[in-house]
Amino acid sequence: MSLLEIRNLHANIDGTEILRGIDLTVEPGAVHSIMGPNGSGKSTLAKVLAGDEAYEVTEGSIMLNGVDLMEMEPDERAREGVFMAFQYPVEIPGVSTKYFLRAAVNAVLKHRGKEELDAVAFLKKVKETAPTVDLDPALLDRAVNAGFSGGEKKRAEVFQMAMLDPVMCVLDETDSGLDIDALRVVANGVNALRSPERGFLVITHYQRLLDYIVPDVVHVLVDGRIARTGGKELALELEDKGYGWVESDCGSACGC
Amino acid sequence: MTTMTTFIDTLNDTAAGDSMRTAAAARFAQRGWPNRRDEAFRYLDLRPIKDIEWALHGGTAVQSPMNLDLPGTRRLVFTAGVFDEAASDALPEGVTVEHVPTTITAEDDQFSSLCMAAAETTLHVKVGEGVTLDTLHVIHETRGGDVLVAPRCVIEVASGGTLIVVESVTLESDGGTVLCTPITEIIAAPNARVELARLVDGDEGTWCCGTIAVKADNGAVVHTSTVPYGGAVCRTRLESHLCGETAHVDLRGLAVAGDSRHVETVLKVRHAAENCTSNMIFKHVLDDNATASFTGRINVDEGAQGTDAVQTSRNMLLSPTARAYSRPQLEIYADDVKCTHGSTTGRPDPAADFYLRARGIDKVTTASLLVWAFASEVLDELEPAALRVEAARRLMDMLPGGDALDPTVVAPQQPDTA
Numbered sequence A: 001m002s003l004l005e006i007r008n009l010h011a012n013i014d015g016t017e018i019l020r021g022i023d024l025t026v027e028p029g030a031v032h033s034i035m036g037p038n039g040s041g042k043s044t045l046a047k048v049l050a051g052d053e054a055y056e057v058t059e060g061s062i063m064l065n066g067v068d069l070m071e072m073e074p075d076e077r078a079r080e081g082v083f084m085a086f087q088y089p090v091e092i093p094g095v096s097t098k099y100f101l102r103a104a105v106n107a108v109l110k111h112r113g114k115e116e117l118d119a120v121a122f123l124k125k126v127k128e129t130a131p132t133v134d135l136d137p138a139l140l141d142r143a144v145n146a147g148f149s150g151g152e153k154k155r156a157e158v159f160q161m162a163m164l165d166p167v168m169c170v171l172d173e174t175d176s177g178l179d180i181d182a183l184r185v186v187a188n189g190v191n192a193l194r195s196p197e198r199g200f201l202v203i204t205h206y207q208r209l210l211d212y213i214v215p216d217v218v219h220v221l222v223d224g225r226i227a228r229t230g231g232k233e234l235a236l237e238l239e240d241k242g243y244g245w246v247e248s249d250c251g252s253a254c255g256c
Numbered sequence B: 001m002t003t004m005t006t007f008i009d010t011l012n013d014t015a016a017g018d019s020m021r022t023a024a025a026a027r028f029a030q031r032g033w034p035n036r037r038d039e040a041f042r043y044l045d046l047r048p049i050k051d052i053e054w055a056l057h058g059g060t061a062v063q064s065p066m067n068l069d070l071p072g073t074r075r076l077v078f079t080a081g082v083f084d085e086a087a088s089d090a091l092p093e094g095v096t097v098e099h100v101p102t103t104i105t106a107e108d109d110q111f112s113s114l115c116m117a118a119a120e121t122t123l124h125v126k127v128g129e130g131v132t133l134d135t136l137h138v139i140h141e142t143r144g145g146d147v148l149v150a151p152r153c154v155i156e157v158a159s160g161g162t163l164i165v166v167e168s169v170t171l172e173s174d175g176g177t178v179l180c181t182p183i184t185e186i187i188a189a190p191n192a193r194v195e196l197a198r199l200v201d202g203d204e205g206t207w208c209c210g211t212i213a214v215k216a217d218n219g220a221v222v223h224t225s226t227v228p229y230g231g232a233v234c235r236t237r238l239e240s241h242l243c244g245e246t247a248h249v250d251l252r253g254l255a256v257a258g259d260s261r262h263v264e265t266v267l268k269v270r271h272a273a274e275n276c277t278s279n280m281i282f283k284h285v286l287d288d289n290a291t292a293s294f295t296g297r298i299n300v301d302e303g304a305q306g307t308d309a310v311q312t313s314r315n316m317l318l319s320p321t322a323r324a325y326s327r328p329q330l331e332i333y334a335d336d337v338k339c340t341h342g343s344t345t346g347r348p349d350p351a352a353d354f355y356l357r358a359r360g361i362d363k364v365t366t367a368s369l370l371v372w373a374f375a376s377e378v379l380d381e382l383e384p385a386a387l388r389v390e391a392a393r394r395l396m397d398m399l400p401g402g403d404a405l406d407p408t409v410v411a412p413q414q415p416d417t418a
């Protein structure tokens, strides 16, 4: 059984159709990358997978390990194991990161029928996990993302991902805003999470990230459809020729 | 005889022999109950209480006291308006319960006239020069039907003195209405520092219509916070007079209200000296048919150069039938002045909601966390520190699923302790 199976997915926001028929299958253990021009719908796809109610899904289906996600609320999907690292993590002043994350971790554990973590066990897990993405644990005493630098926000997203032990990880431009060293650290953090059961959907504009997180499959999203799918060499080709090449090329190939 | 004339007679009878009280009764008699044509009472419907035959004082202890756990504070308990010596800690030096009410210097309105006419005692707190008094926790608890309680407190802090006061008012209606009209007056001498928090709890038959009046001299710093948790109506009139250079006041308020509750703040800050600063932040979270009104008036006198006044009112609406009214009013007669005011009203941020839920936190807990996040800006500033936890705990108890939130860890650490 596939880990993630997206069939003919159409989604609107405020009456505008953004996703116009996406088909995509991620096998357990696989890393897929999605590239594509600004505004092509990459973040929309990520948010629709995570269940953002701002979008209306008009057609299609999303299955995770054979379970239909479509009727599930965002929190139910997260507890089922979907994790989306936000392109723009939201600042929530007044709520401590530590508190929020413990509530999240325990919600997931409870759903899986596992024992919830008390304060001590939680801190232990934090101490083990923070170094894997080189995250300053002092950030966790602050409010959720509040006043974090761009890079700190991205690291914090990967840190949350590691803490929550998801099965399907969607990373939306986690590399943008990171300096070269941070990029390597974050990529290593992601690679450390690679496992035979877990799948990744890595959205990026830069081939550079894919040097570190080597994808099995690369998709190019154009205008709400997957215009091209290939191996990791597709990313290199794109870097070389730009999106214009895909767009013109797909004119006959997919009829978009 | 009408209810009103009977009531005035009762007021006059109890005030007889005390010229300050009879004068206050006369002022009330002359103006009568406020009505909506009165600018300051535009959003308050007083019809439910106008025709009540009030008993002055009376009533009993409440059945569910607020029970704030504030270690190291002196508890002074007033039950049904009467000082309960047995239930109180010893009065520290400088603190007296006086049977002759002191005159207040602040401007009067109908409710404060009423209070001054009806009050039999005043809690008088005097803090000497450079003295830091123990934190006082003044507890007012009244349960009754158609009873009027009129707590009075006058706080005078001499130069360089410091004081923190927590007032907790718990009202319970028992087959009628309870009206409480507390007046607290703070007179801060040069460089004095005073913190006052007033927490009010009540039910659908209780009204709390009170006044807090502040006078701040050179370099004095006064902070007040008003947190109405419950009661049909909670109205606070805040009068601040910055009369000495570089004086500073911080006035904050937070209310989380549902049902048909009404919360209102009528605030006036007068900058009468140079280089004074004032900071006002009032937040309301409104559910069901609750309403909130905020009127914030800033007066800058001629010659009060260098004034810096910042006023903010924010409303979070959780239901389409909740209403918030916000009226800033500026009257400025000096030219080198910075006065800003901002007001926002809206629903909880859907982006924040999605972010928390996308991490697995359920809908109800997320909603409560977002209310908490909105409210914490006011609660985080409460003094003493133990009050922050207590006030947070009470707030969380009111929120759906809030009992699962832990007030000791949900707040981010303050930068000074981080």
Ligand SMILES: Nc1ncnc2c1ncn2[C@@H]1O[C@H](COP(=O)(O)OP(=O)(O)OP(=O)(O)O)[C@@H](O)[C@H]1O
Pocket (backbone or CB within 6 Å): A013, A014, A016, A018, A036, A037, A038, A039, A040, A041, A042, A043, A044, A045, A087
């Ligand atoms: N509320 C809205 N109403 C109409 N169009 C919208 C709305 N919100 C987003 N869009 C549009 O949806 C399209 C897809 O946006 P999306 O964020 O998914 O793009 P993206 O591929 O992630 O782009 P980027 O590479 O810049 O991150 C954009 O054209 C955007 O303007």
Ligand SMILES: [Mg+2]
Pocket (backbone or CB within 6 Å): A042, A043, A044, A087, A172, A173
């Ligand atoms: Mg995007």
